[in-house]
Amino acid sequence: MKRIAVLGSTGSIGRQTLQVIENRREEFKIVALTARENDALMLEQIRQHKPALAALLDKGSAKRLRDSLETDTGTAVLDGEDGIIKCVTESDCDMVVNGMVGMAGLIPTLKALETGKNIALANKETLVAGGQLVMDLAAKKGLSIIPIDSEHSAIFQCIGSTPVSQVKRLLLTASGGPFRGKTRTQLKSVTPSEALKHPNWRMGKKISIDSATLMNKGLEVIEARWLFSLDADRIEVVIHPQSIVHSMVEMVDGAVLAQLGNPDMRIPIQYALTYPERKPSGLPRYNPVLAGSLEFLSPDTENFPALKLAYQALEAGGTMAVVLNGANEVAVDLFLRGAISFNSIPAVVEWVMEKHNNHKNPCLEDIIYWDIWSRQQAAAMVERDGEKYWHLQ
16 A cells, blocks of 8 residues: 655645545555645545644644544644645655645655655646756655656656657647637736636646746746756647647657547546556546547747746756746736736746846755745835836736
């Protein structure tokens, strides 16, 4: 039986991971759960899975959870960043599913690797900000990082044991989000509720907004660079509105391998958990006749410049991707709170990137410093010049 710790268990990936495990309880056991502040849902999850450890980042939420939890569950409830780390390092898990949101997922990933845990990774910011550190540590420890994101899982499955030297390029597919085909003028007035309505996937708020701006795909390009050891000029993005082809790999001989399936995250989640085996999922099967035609288009980086900014950050290297990510997290939060317009999200990110003095070969302390710096710069710029950016075309 494989013992699993789920980070971000109350989020979209976390909830679907628990659904997969619930259907295969003879193969998996939950030994630790963590979340930010949703103590009500965490309580339900603890009652169902009875992990040895649970942690909530918010200490007030953790206290409510302790007060509500029955004594016979046998679950110790921890709090704060230290509590989340202990769920990784002090549980007897074999694998950590990292479904956390944002930069917060980096240190738990490093701690998990340091203590000999394999990673099923859905937190793309881990590799965006700390790709070199994470991949070097995994290689040193002889541990696996198996991607959960549907696009990277598709590439992982298509490449298999093929040497990188035989891979010509990666083709990351993107749905185009809810605003595909719109101009910057049309995008100027879109609301958070409209941006959250992804046409194909049910996801958390942050990733849904990133998908609408195409920043999510930019972050995935950076993530793919580290997962598969390919330079930026060998990673391309293709808009595929149906989200059936999850990504493609072109080999040096011209053959193109693709992984197809219904847009359901439980498929790549289960594959990450059972790898290298495949097991029946019980999920609806893909029917190519009923699915209809499949379209492929070039991304529109003029009206959706976030993708272009991610490529620029990847080319620059160093801490530029850290700054891209930190500024974007702040900008997305500001948009969700109605403080800036949709078009202002990439504008804020670009402004902070232009101000950044790139730091090559960063250590963890450098990454943390520039992450904080980028967030402070983004928040200060909007506070000082918010009216200007609200009206950006």
